[in-house]
Amino acid sequence: MTPDSSSGPTVLALDTSGSAGSAAVFRQGHVAAARFEIRSRGHAERLMPMIAEVLEEAATSYQDITRLAVTVGPGSFTGVRVGLATARALALGLECPLLCLDSFALLAEQAREARSGDEDTDTPLAVLIDSRRGDVFLRCYAASGAPLGSPEGCSPDALLARLPRGPLRLAGDGAERALALPELAEQPYRFVETARHCDARSLAHWAARPSATDDSLAAAPLYLRAPDVSRPREASAQ
Structure with missing residues (x-):
C-alpha cells in the first residue's frame, strides 16, 4: 500500500504530555481512527x-504515513519525553516530517472547535495545565486566538491577577481546580469540558493543514520549570 498524495497527508498524531494519552490517524480528509485514555502514568508501556x-x-501501515505530529508540553516530564522520543524515532525511520505543537496551542484549538454562539466568539481563553506540583502552567489567548503574553508557571494565589478581566473561557486539566478557588468561583468564567485534556484527534487535524509545516515548533520539550530530580550527594556537598 502506498500513500495517495492526491487525498492529502496521512498523519499519525501522538500525545502523552499530560494526564491522558492519545493517538490518531488522519487520512483522506478525516480522522480514520483514534484512541484516548485517561492516564497519568504508564505512557511508555501503552x-x-x-x-x-x-x-x-x-x-x-507505517509506510502510508506522510506526517508525524506530537505535543511538546508543558506537562508531565516523563510523558513529554516519551511522546517526543517515539515521534522522533518514527519520523526518522519513515523519513517523514515531524510537526510539533505545544499543549497550550492544542488545548486552545480544541476550545475553538467547541465554540458556539456570538458570546464565545468574543470571549478570551485561558489554558491552565496542572503542573502536579501545586501550581499551574498558564497561557491566555484573545478571542481572535492570538496569544496574550508568554506561557508561565503560576501559583493559585496569583491566578486572579494573571487572568483577563471579564467573561473568560477556561481550558486544560488545571481549570476546574482553579474554579474551586474562592476568589475565582464568583468570576464570569466558563470551563470548556471538551478541552480538558490534549487530544490527538485535534492534533491530527492541525497537522494535516498546509500551514502546519510553517507553524510547527522545534522537536524539543517545552519546560516551564526544572525537572524534579535529586542531585547526587557528592555533587550537592560540593
Whole structure:
C-alpha cells in the first residue's frame, strides 16, 4: 500500500504530555481512527500498542504515513519525553516530517472547535495545565486566538491577577481546580469540558493543514520549570 498524495497527508498524531494519552490517524480528509485514555502514568508501556491499534483500525501501515505530529508540553516530564522520543524515532525511520505543537496551542484549538454562539466568539481563553506540583502552567489567548503574553508557571494565589478581566473561557486539566478557588468561583468564567485534556484527534487535524509545516515548533520539550530530580550527594556537598 502506498500513500495517495492526491487525498492529502496521512498523519499519525501522538500525545502523552499530560494526564491522558492519545493517538490518531488522519487520512483522506478525516480522522480514520483514534484512541484516548485517561492516564497519568504508564505512557511508555501503552503508546506503541495504542499506535498499532489505530493503524490497524484505519487500515493504514507505517509506510502510508506522510506526517508525524506530537505535543511538546508543558506537562508531565516523563510523558513529554516519551511522546517526543517515539515521534522522533518514527519520523526518522519513515523519513517523514515531524510537526510539533505545544499543549497550550492544542488545548486552545480544541476550545475553538467547541465554540458556539456570538458570546464565545468574543470571549478570551485561558489554558491552565496542572503542573502536579501545586501550581499551574498558564497561557491566555484573545478571542481572535492570538496569544496574550508568554506561557508561565503560576501559583493559585496569583491566578486572579494573571487572568483577563471579564467573561473568560477556561481550558486544560488545571481549570476546574482553579474554579474551586474562592476568589475565582464568583468570576464570569466558563470551563470548556471538551478541552480538558490534549487530544490527538485535534492534533491530527492541525497537522494535516498546509500551514502546519510553517507553524510547527522545534522537536524539543517545552519546560516551564526544572525537572524534579535529586542531585547526587557528592555533587550537592560540593
